[in-house]
Amino acid sequence: MAEIWALVVIVFYILVLVVPLLLGVAYLTYAERKVLGAMQLRQGPMTVGPYGLLQPIADGLKLFMKETVVPSGSNKFVFVLAPMLTFILALIGWAVIPFGPGLVLADINVGVLYLLAVSSLGVYGIIMAGWASNSRYAFLGALRSSAQMVSYEISIGLIIINVLLTAGSLNLTTIVESQRGLWYFIPHFPMFVIFFVSVLAETNRHPFDLPEDEATLVTGFNVEYSSMGFALFFLGEYANMILMSAICSVLFLGGWLPPFGIVPFTWIPGPIWLILKICFFLFAFIWARATLPRYRYDQLMRLGWKVFLPLSLFWVVLTAGVLVAFDLVPR
């Protein structure tokens, strides 16, 4: 009986986490269109509801009403599985993100590794979609995407090692607590920049959105998807952006901690700080999209393997050396 009750409580917590998240995803698409509009001197969505606020709901309804088309040459099971996988993987990462001291669904010892594992699984949704569609554009998009994600995961992993060395723990709550007084983006500033750029590549966002390059691949891996399949990919991509922004905030911007531990800042509760930091990164995502032209694929690979990888490897050695030399190794 107690186990069933525990299960009910967990399901309730999951709903408390997922429902605002999905709402956030919906309004992230709205924010993206509004911010892009403002940057390009346009209005963005403005006709559905006041200031176009009901636009995401109208978009969702439209996709919901469309016919689901499954290409006849496709591998049906994998074709249907792929968008579900993408969407689920974008949601399960949230289980370990701490919103405040104790405000976390699963406070596990290996939180960072869990996030790394979830983000490395994200490639399967895309590669399965590309292969199951049985279409050249989709397959090319999937190949590009998987090569890109595997490449940039390596530098992400090495950058995370820097944070782990400095914090002395794999637990996200401990990592945030150890940033009290000095957020890690100050000592690890170059890594912070590289991490954000790698995250852009990892989430297939501009300027690294080669997997869905409209000009050469139509829209890449999701060409053949319509209706809810497409909607799930779309939601998955945006949920992934929010998740990655949360990871950036937790690792480098002190998670739920206020910038200064003095009165006007400590009045604002921790979860609000975390959400503000997430919004900052999301704005940077959109800003990059509005500003930067798309990378060429060989340049993307060059950047990942020949610039980011050696630099982050060097920084790991430097961090370890400094920590040992000045006896700063966390116990």
Next chain:
Amino acid sequence: MNAVQLLLFYILALVCTASAVMVIASRNPVHSVLYLILAFFNAAGLFVLIGAEFLAMVLVVVYVGAVAVLFLFVVMMLDINFVEMREGFLQYLPVGALVGIILLVELMLVGGSWALADRTEVAAAPATVVMVEPAAPVAVPPEGGETAVVARRVRAEEVTNTQMLGAVLYTEYFYLFQAAGAILLVAIVGAITLTLRERPATKRQDIGRQVRRRPFESVELRKVKPRAGI
């Protein structure tokens, strides 16, 4: 182990075994790889159940996140004719059966020796791990004879298995760890040398050269007379 854990164990073990069977039974090689990934994933779940969360996550990151992606990559791009493959299948049967029998016998030997082993020794063995890092507060044992067991129980509660693994790997097994690293490095270098070919026809982008170029080297201004041409 309570009822929920037991149920989880049976689900994970069942799915793991079933997907392992499907790896060799399914006709489509891409499906085989996908089943392999499912098997890895369930094995990771089993690791979590016995409290080895670090191994579980590493299994997912390394095998599922990187190795299986490359498998999938290769298998998807291979153009395999299944009818042709099935024709010569029987000629490999004796070799395959031999390897299978050897593996089965070895597994039975290992499992049998483990099942027959003295449990008190097994319980005491990890005590050497405790000696490596005596930083954590260890409860003072009441009698000298039970030191190892008591110490180990306390440690298991207070130290995460990441720390435990690191403490052993970088001290007792340091040379083996380094040797493994060297072998992997040699493998990487070997793989690159095998595939790297000089292709004089391809044009490569030399970023340094592009940046070093100055306008007066590549652009020339000429005064052109009307109706005279250059």
